[in-house]
Amino acid sequence: MERNDNPALIQKGDGTRTPLFLLHDAGGTVFSYYKLEAIGRPIYAIHNPWLKHEERWDGGAIKFVHEYIKMIKKIVSTGEILVGGWSLGGQLGIDIARVLAQDSLSKIRVVGIVMIDTLYPYWGPPETVHAEFPVDFVLKNCPPELKADVLRCMKWSKEDSDEWVARNWKPDSDKLQGIEADKPPHAVLLLATKYVPKDKTGGNARVMVDHMRDAKVGWDLFPHQFIAAVWEIPAHHFGLFEKDTIQITSNRVRMACDLLADD
Template identity: 30%
Template sequence: MHDYLPNPALIYEGPALPRAPLILIHDGGGTNFNYHLLNQIGRPLWGLANARLHDGGWWEGGIPQMATHYIGLLSKAIPDGGDILLGGWSLGGLLSLEMAHRIAIARRDGGTGAKFLVKGMVFIDSICPNFSPEMRARLPGDPIILSAQESEAMKLKDKVNVNMTHARMMVSFWELPRWEDGLQVPPTILLRAKEWFNRDPTKSFVDFAREDRYLGWADYSEEHGNFMKEIVDIEGHHFSIFDFDNLDDVTKKVRAAADRLDPLGF
């Protein structure tokens, strides 16, 4: 049987002086491994993995169902609620946006998540799926749901590949939330990888918006009060952000983004 870690996992407790925790949501591969590589950022740091990682990572209700479930997990992990920051690498940014929207609705109407206040979001090279038709293209085939026996026999890297395929499938039918009736998108900082993984867009969907400073978010941001407050370049390409040589850079910029969104008060 698998020895599962707590989800979300508390990576760092942070200083004695209370700061809003940063909760980083998994990428398309489903793990929160890369967030454990970050150095301390001066506040509590949590990493949230795909709760169905070992089953293949598929959710029938897609991104909205995932977001709803994850808010429930946060409510159990942080029972007192309070101010939080959301964020994540790649798919993690999209999930943060959906979670923030559902928390905002809960604060207005009641329900799970109402005890949280999302002070801001940190997207780590998260591409807006509306930017390119390819991001919305349906992948061929049906979801792969792993049985307990299949999951036990499969290596983690192969599960990550299955999760990645399912993530792209779910993004293809996800509708970005519309913030209406007085709801406001939390201020957001986008950390953008400097380098291309592959300049041929037919080979790398992560670079479809690489030439665009906003990675496709400009129109959506303008429609919702220009919530995207800053674009910050980080070292590496989409898949090398958390390589050893880039860890100091991404840690420093994640920390600076969190501090700008949640400054230390006196």
């Protein structure tokens, strides 16, 4: 189960260095971040406070953004921070950075975004066929009492992301308004290079998260060029925190923070 603290301090590190706030994935949890090896700076994890709610939250992804900014300000009142996370976490980090940059009264500035295989959430035209999502494989270690909550959050987060894409679509970049018109701070994309295992009956279809695996996971469709570096990790999307991969994932996160923060 998630700890009650939100944000939760998961690594103390060197308190003089820029802290990193890692946002939850689409399932709403932050279990994976506890597996990271020492990064060398304070790391906080923010889980989805609506994880256990059986009714859909209102307000879309921006609701999370404003709520998480309030949470971050309880920890850091002034200065520079890093944000990001795995999958959806990196996407939330983009908007947290943009909202803070628009707030002339904010004393907090996001200096960089760590995107751990964060996908541009476009899954192809309506007729695109995806391989069936391997629930039992992906959630094999998820406690049974939590599985339904995670799957529900994943469904609702996808709906939010579909709406997010509609507001952040490159062909319409000349029409962007609000935070969508603002370029995020520099980011590092940690890119998984392997494909998620799937049932052989799926043919040539890919699991949704691999739809644009060979095209920088779709970020060329985003209207802003903000990714400073793309570093590969030899794993699939759901294997980035496994025992045989966690060392390189941790190393890449450490390197990304060091590149983005001037500390």
